[in-house]
Amino acid sequence: MNDLLEIKDLTIHYVTDGGTVRAVENLNLRLGHGETLGFVGETGAGKTTTALGIMRLIPSPPGVVKSGRIIFDGEDLLTKSEAEMRAIRGGKIAMIFQDPMTSLNPVMTVDKQIAEMIRLHRDVDKAESLKLAGDMLELVGIKRERMHDYPHQFSGGMKQRVVIAIALACDPGLLIADEPTTALDVTIQAQVLELMKKLKQQFGASMILITHDLGIVADICDKVAIMYAGRVVEYADKRALYANPTHPYTIGLFNSVPDLDEDRESLNVIPGLMPDPMDLPAGCAFHPRCAYATSVCSESKPEMMEAAPGHFVACPIRGRERK
Amino acid sequence: MIRYIVRRILFLIPVLAGVAFCVFTLLYLTPGDPAKMVLGEMATERAIQEFREREGLDKPFLMQFANYVYKAVTRGDIGRSYVTKRPVMDEILAAFPATLKLAAFAIVIAIIIGLPCGILSAIKQYSIFDTAAMIFAMIGLSMPVFWLGLLLILLFSVHLRWLPPSGFDTFQAMILPSLALSAQSISMITRMTRSSMLEVIRADYIRTARSKGQKESVVIWRHALHNALIPVVTLCGLQFGQLLSGAILTESIFAIPGVGRLMVDSIKARDYPVVQGGVLFVAVAFSLVNLLVDLLYAYIDPRIKAQYK
Numbered sequence: 357m358n359d360l361l362e363i364k365d366l367t368i369h370y371v372t373d374g375g376t377v378r379a380v381e382n383l384n385l386r387l388g389h390g391e392t393l394g395f396v397g398e399t400g401a402g403k404t405t406t407a408l409g410i411m412r413l414i415p416s417p418p419g420v421v422k423s424g425r426i427i428f429d430g431e432d433l434l435t436k437s438e439a440e441m442r443a444i445r446g447g448k449i450a451m452i453f454q455d456p457m458t459s460l461n462p463v464m465t466v467d468k469q470i471a472e473m474i475r476l477h478r479d480v481d482k483a484e485s486l487k488l489a490g491d492m493l494e495l496v497g498i499k500r501e502r503m504h505d506y507p508h509q510f511s512g513g514m515k516q517r518v519v520i521a522i523a524l525a526c527d528p529g530l531l532i533a534d535e536p537t538t539a540l541d542v543t544i545q546a547q548v549l550e551l552m553k554k555l556k557q558q559f560g561a562s563m564i565l566i567t568h569d570l571g572i573v574a575d576i577c578d579k580v581a582i583m584y585a586g587r588v589v590e591y592a593d594k595r596a597l598y599a600n601p602t603h604p605y606t607i608g609l610f611n612s613v614p615d616l617d618e619d620r621e622s623l624n625v626i627p628g629l630m631p632d633p634m635d636l637p638a639g640c641a642f643h644p645r646c647a648y649a650t651s652v653c654s655e656s657k658p659e660m661m662e663a664a665p666g667h668f669v670a671c672p673i674r675g676r677e678r679k
Numbered sequence: 680m681i682r683y684i685v686r687r688i689l690f691l692i693p694v695l696a697g698v699a700f701c702v703f704t705l706l707y708l709t710p711g712d713p714a715k716m717v718l719g720e721m722a723t724e725r726a727i728q729e730f731r732e733r734e735g736l737d738k739p740f741l742m743q744f745a746n747y748v749y750k751a752v753t754r755g756d757i758g759r760s761y762v763t764k765r766p767v768m769d770e771i772l773a774a775f776p777a778t779l780k781l782a783a784f785a786i787v788i789a790i791i792i793g794l795p796c797g798i799l800s801a802i803k804q805y806s807i808f809d810t811a812a813m814i815f816a817m818i819g820l821s822m823p824v825f826w827l828g829l830l831l832i833l834l835f836s837v838h839l840r841w842l843p844p845s846g847f848d849t850f851q852a853m854i855l856p857s858l859a860l861s862a863q864s865i866s867m868i869t870r871m872t873r874s875s876m877l878e879v880i881r882a883d884y885i886r887t888a889r890s891k892g893q894k895e896s897v898v899i900w901r902h903a904l905h906n907a908l909i910p911v912v913t914l915c916g917l918q919f920g921q922l923l924s925g926a927i928l929t930e931s932i933f934a935i936p937g938v939g940r941l942m943v944d945s946i947k948a949r950d951y952p953v954v955q956g957g958v959l960f961v962a963v964a965f966s967l968v969n970l971l972v973d974l975l976y977a978y979i980d981p982r983i984k985a986q987y988k
Binding site for chain 1: 882883884886887888889890891892893894902905906909979980981982985
């Protein structure tokens, strides 16, 4: 069976007067039908840029898609016209944004914002679209009588539910959720995640979940891609990755999750900082912070290798060890 | 909502009382005797004395003010002009239509030109159009209205002979003054629309609208514009209020018989009741326009509406 989404060698740069930001570099990724992929990395690793790249919503200027292919349902999205893309956005690929406080139009009632999505992709009249919008609200757990309210009348968690209702309104094959719970407090986070998990199954959609929370990944994802400085450095089944984190960066990430049973004064951290994306280190971008680094690491960019079946890692040293 | 309006109108009372007191004090302290101005330098001591008694100018300051307020509140009488002997209210109401027409024309021109220019500037940021619009806006802002008025008269009336240099009775005559008066408003509305639009275009909800697969034109028109207009509406209201009260220079240059010119003439003639009445009238007009803007604001921004209770 073909994958739903396959990204090949995607490179996205932001060209500014101050220099070129290499936000995404030769990124490869695949996502099967019905799968949930956790897309993990630090702030600035290029997760959101990748997501916007799939939607073809990179702000341009300064954003430029330099090269690569984004194959969705057998067709390359990067060769599509703007009109073709509009049919795909919302209809086939929908996105949930990070901050529900600002991602809804403040001067439009929520039912109209959902109905707008429905009317763009389905052949229904205005009254029908508003009725369907009410159905969507009920589906995400908001009472129907609140459909004529404005976003400011809802709490943060409720707003995110509305955003989810918009995203799912046209039954998209792929849902991209960009840190959907980061802006919410913890109890609401759990509710919203539970809802997304449930609806994803109900709608049979695939999902890319962008997050930096390994706990969330463990909770809902099937596959995990770890991103560092614009590249995927490790990609594997969730269980395989959690059992055998292979890339040094992934290992660092797992070590930095505090263990409640351990009595420690300070947290484990990965030494050093994320490199400046305008001035990435030669070779492997992680090598200056890496405990396993050898002279090879600063010379050539590591290729993705299959350390174990289905477990890919972009580190020749650790990869070979595993083999 | 109704309660809000009533409260706002009640708020007018202290505002007007304050304005009346300030103007009254200023006029009282202004050098120059109205009696001499009205009766002429050659008037006899007796005539002057009679005039002062008749107009209550011989009374102490506070008595004069109390008298004025009492008459205004109980009878709606804000005095008679020293010069024409007609009631001040009639004088102002006779002059007001010209001022209103001028201000309305100017604000309409300002919105018709400023709004599209601002929107286009924002959508095509850093384009040639944007740069040109910003340069013109800068010129428009810094050009004093009397200077611009004189230049317009020089060009269109003296050299080209297309339009009359003064008056306000025909459509042709209205073009130059409205244009001169609107220049600053055009510039301000253009700049405000541009910056407001630029801010909104980068907002997350615009990205949400795009991610729905909405057309760019609809994204701009339905989502961005409505939000970007909120501060622009306030500005337009303030500008209109200012145009109503501040057309003094324009009215003088183009010899338009409006409230502004009436006040200038009255100040020159020490016609205190008219000056006093004129200032009060302008204050009321300005406050009412502001109230109107605030109500409009509630209409376009549901977040504000929620606060009006």
